Amino acid sequence: MLSKRLCIYLIALVLLIPGVAYAHGMSLRLEAPGVFRVEYDGGGFSPGTEVVLYDQEGRELARGLVDEEGKYHFDANLAVYRAVAGDGMGHRAVYTEGAEERAIPKGPVVAAVAAVAAVIAVVFNKKKKA
Known part of the structure; x- marks a missing residue:
């Protein structure tokens, strides 16, 4: 005993x-050339989510808010290596060119x-x- x-x-x-921790997370994926989609694990997104694009040296290329569909549109000719999305409430997602998503x-x-x-x-x- x-x-x-x-x-x-x-x-x-x-x-x-x-x-x-399995709280709902946020994902950022390249949906098409010039279009990133930001969404929470269960679906949906925050309209105040900001996406920042960086080149391979870490220089900021562009930044902006997602649209009414959770998409961020940018110039497809930009050499985006990394993108970071933040909703201002602690959720953050990172996309890196060539990296595979692991879950x-x-x-x-x-x-x-x-x-x-x-x-x-x-x-x-x-x-x-x-």
Whole structure:
């Protein structure tokens, strides 16, 4: 039987392990030459989102707000290497030319969190019966 102190240590360990936060994020993708689309993970966008374009040396090429469809239109002849979108509320998305988008699959993370919660529930249930 696990002691109360060991149980508390295990719970503290699980809670202190750094993880990925799954609040809604924001994405920025090149939809067509001269058009970036900004949107939140669940869809939608903030009309006040600003997009800033940079060249390979980090010099600012252009900046502006998205339109009523969440798109930012710019001169397709600009040598855009990087673009940064910010909604002014803490959400930020970055596009880099040639970089592949990587996403952590949410299914395994949700399953792992549920498994940890189930283990904690079983431990406390056994402690309660004893």
